[in-house]
Amino acid sequence: MADGTQPRPAQASPAGPTSTPDASAAAICVRDFNLWYGDFQALFDVNLQVTRGKVTSLIGPSGCGKSTLLRSINRINERLGYVRTSGAIELLGQDILAEGVELTPLRRSVGMVFQRPNPLPLSIRDNVLFAYRLSKGGKTKRADEDQVLQEALEEVLLWDKVKDRLKRSATALSLEEQQKLCIARLLPIKPSVLLMDEPCSALDPKATRAVEELIWKLRGEYSILIVTHNMAQARRASDECIFMLMGEVVEHTATGEMFVTPKHQKTADYIEGRFG
Amino acid sequence: MTSSQPNRIDDRLDAAWIWDRIARAVIFLGGISAIVFVVAIFAFVAKEGLGFIFQKLDLGFFFSSPEWRPAQEPEPEFGGLALIAGTASITGLAMLIAVPFSLGVAIYIGEFATGKVRETLKILVELLAAIPSVVWGFIGLTILNPIIIDLFDVPVGLTVLNAGIILGLMAAPIMTTIAEDALKAVPDSYREAAEAMGATRWQVIRQVVLPSASKGLVAAILLGVGRGFGETMAVLMASGHAINIPTSPFDSARALTATIAAELGDTARGSDHYKALFSLGILLFLVTFVINLLADVLVRKGASDRS
Numbered sequence: 125m126a127d128g129t130q131p132r133p134a135q136a137s138p139a140g141p142t143s144t145p146d147a148s149a150a151a152i153c154v155r156d157f158n159l160w161y162g163d164f165q166a167l168f169d170v171n172l173q174v175t176r177g178k179v180t181s182l183i184g185p186s187g188c189g190k191s192t193l194l195r196s197i198n199r200i201n202e203r204l205g206y207v208r209t210s211g212a213i214e215l216l217g218q219d220i221l222a223e224g225v226e227l228t229p230l231r232r233s234v235g236m237v238f239q240r241p242n243p244l245p246l247s248i249r250d251n252v253l254f255a256y257r258l259s260k261g262g263k264t265k266r267a268d269e270d271q272v273l274q275e276a277l278e279e280v281l282l283w284d285k286v287k288d289r290l291k292r293s294a295t296a297l298s299l300e301e302q303q304k305l306c307i308a309r310l311l312p313i314k315p316s317v318l319l320m321d322e323p324c325s326a327l328d329p330k331a332t333r334a335v336e337e338l339i340w341k342l343r344g345e346y347s348i349l350i351v352t353h354n355m356a357q358a359r360r361a362s363d364e365c366i367f368m369l370m371g372e373v374v375e376h377t378a379t380g381e382m383f384v385t386p387k388h389q390k391t392a393d394y395i396e397g398r399f400g
Numbered sequence: 401m402t403s404s405q406p407n408r409i410d411d412r413l414d415a416a417w418i419w420d421r422i423a424r425a426v427i428f429l430g431g432i433s434a435i436v437f438v439v440a441i442f443a444f445v446a447k448e449g450l451g452f453i454f455q456k457l458d459l460g461f462f463f464s465s466p467e468w469r470p471a472q473e474p475e476p477e478f479g480g481l482a483l484i485a486g487t488a489s490i491t492g493l494a495m496l497i498a499v500p501f502s503l504g505v506a507i508y509i510g511e512f513a514t515g516k517v518r519e520t521l522k523i524l525v526e527l528l529a530a531i532p533s534v535v536w537g538f539i540g541l542t543i544l545n546p547i548i549i550d551l552f553d554v555p556v557g558l559t560v561l562n563a564g565i566i567l568g569l570m571a572a573p574i575m576t577t578i579a580e581d582a583l584k585a586v587p588d589s590y591r592e593a594a595e596a597m598g599a600t601r602w603q604v605i606r607q608v609v610l611p612s613a614s615k616g617l618v619a620a621i622l623l624g625v626g627r628g629f630g631e632t633m634a635v636l637m638a639s640g641h642a643i644n645i646p647t648s649p650f651d652s653a654r655a656l657t658a659t660i661a662a663e664l665g666d667t668a669r670g671s672d673h674y675k676a677l678f679s680l681g682i683l684l685f686l687v688t689f690v691i692n693l694l695a696d697v698l699v700r701k702g703a704s705d706r707s
Contacts, residue, residue: 200596205514231598238596242589245612254607255597309597 150214151176151317151347152197157211159192161204166192168371170211174317174364179339179348181362181379183355185399189371190351194319197349198234199227216316232259235310235346237320241302243294243309248286251294251305252276256312272312280308280338300331304338318342320350324357336361355395359383367391445685449678456672457679468643470663470673478676480683485645486560486653490635491628493564493649494571498624502572503617506579511605522580529573533634540566540638554650558640561649566638567628575624582616582699583609615698622695626688632657656680 152174159167167189174180182190195201197213199220212219220230232255243251252273257263273290277283282304286297294305303323310318320339324332332354339348340361352358358365358379365379367390375382375391386392393399453459457478465479509521544565545557586609594604610617632655640652641662660677667674 198596200592203592203595228598228600231596236596238589238593240589242593244590244593244608246608254594254599258597258599258603306593313598 153214155212160208178363180364181358182351184368188368235315239322249290276308276311280304452675487655490563494567497568498572502575510583537634537637563639571624571627578620582613619695619698626691
């Protein structure tokens with residue numbers, strides 16, 4: 125178990141789903157989770173909880189399994205075809221690895237932002253409305269779509285910049301704008317969790333700051349799990365911090381605590397830059 | 401620079417330098433010869449046919465009359481409409497068969513099949529592309545012909561339908577290969593992004609993959625059309641080779657290419673008939689050239705759009 129977990133009271137989130145069976149504060153709860161790529165075991169008995177409405181960062185050296193864990197939560201890992209798992213991952217109390225779980229609704233309630241901004245080769249408008257239209261089963265009334273579009277782009281502070289070129293291709297935007305767009309396109313379908321896989325690693329410092337501020341702004345309304353290589357980022361922009369090493373969770377505490385008084389020697393060594 | 405005199409650059413000509421020059425020369429010759437041959441072929445065909453086209457051939461008659469009587473005495477008739485209609489109808493029918501078939505196979509190989517199934521299918525498709533056209537013609541003549549006669553209760557099975565099916569099957573493998581390349585060129589991050597937003601496999605293909613591969617797919621179809629226009633032997637054997645503007649798939653027809661192949665051996669070199677056949681060759685050359693050029697432009701445009 126992640127001993128350091130500090131349960132916090134559930135945040136009353138206006139957008140989050142309300143039908144949770146228990147009063148648990150966890151948006152994501154991973155239990156005894158193991159994962160193999162073919163014969164290679166990448167994750168070992170992972171246990172952790174992501175508190176609802178908070179930003180939790182996952183840190184650790186390259187190859188420690190952070191991204192693998194993140195990509196297991198929306199089961200996008202299974203695209204590879206040679207992935208096996210054991211254990212459970214609960215999303216708002218529901219085991220998403222159970223038999224009969226459909227991937228489409230799962231992925232609508234778990235949004236993912238990738239390391240490299242990956243807008244689709246469509247217009248800005250069609251990008252933002254992509255998931256929305258999927259959830260509505262096709263195009264909807266123009267006025268509704270316009271409103272959804274504007275709200276999503278305003279939320280990520282992009283509306284004023286792109287409102288005059290919504291028909292243009294999204295791939296022509298700057299990397300920072302692309303990454304904000306990739307966040308914006310998740311918002312119309314109100315996912316309960318946002319997974320971010322090093323969302324700033326392709327961005328310059330100024331863009332990184334802008335995206336970090338955006339993440340911090342979305343906190344509360346969304347539960348956010350963010351993989352990062354950037355210690356300063358984890359420290360600045362997260363409430364809780366999970367340190368992983370060799371496919372195992374070493375430590376999980378409040379961010380402030382981890383960077384001041386880490387419980388494990390390995391954690392201390394890593395965050396002070398002695399390895400990794 | 402492992403010389404014992406570190407202050408001087410060793411400028412002796414060694415074996416590597418000589419081989420480099422030889423290899424460059426050979427590769428240059430190989431590259432340039434492709435251009436030379438194309439130009440030479442065009443010059444030869446033009447020399448034999450172009451003068452005839454401008455001086456003797458009545459172009460209005462050629463494009464409006466189905467009367468192809470090149471050996472008629474005293475006045476031969478060179479009406480190309482039946483031949484053009486034959487080629488167009490056979491190619492058109494072939495594409496009706498080949499386009500859905502090849503796109504379906506390409507989408508299956510590119511987007512659904514994995515591992516051994518995928519590799520096996522790719523090898524099979526390439527094998528199919530390597531079957532000589534005379535073998536296809538043979539299949540049309542001996543297998544498809546009786547099947548069509550039995551199935552549709554028609555007197556002759558060597559028809560536009562027969563040639564169209566054979567040509568469609570012949571063109572499909574190369575179209576599949578090119579279409580699959582176009583699908584493979586779509587970055588996987590697009591698929592991943594769409595799937596992570598809850599799109600089903602079909603939604604990903606329909607809304608993301610096909611639109612971004614569209615130019616390459618059109619190019620694949622155009623190359624298939626070019627292949628259909630140029631195919632000779634199989635069409636000659638399966639179409640019935642009758643001068644006739646086909647009004648139904650059960651009519652026999654005759655293609656431009658088949659006409660050249662069947663008649664050129666019987667003509668006197670330099671005669672009007674001989675030159676008329678070269679005029680058909682120029683027409684074919686122009687059509688396939690334009691189609692290939694169009695396909696090439698689309699493939700390049702598709703590649704530059706993605707970057």
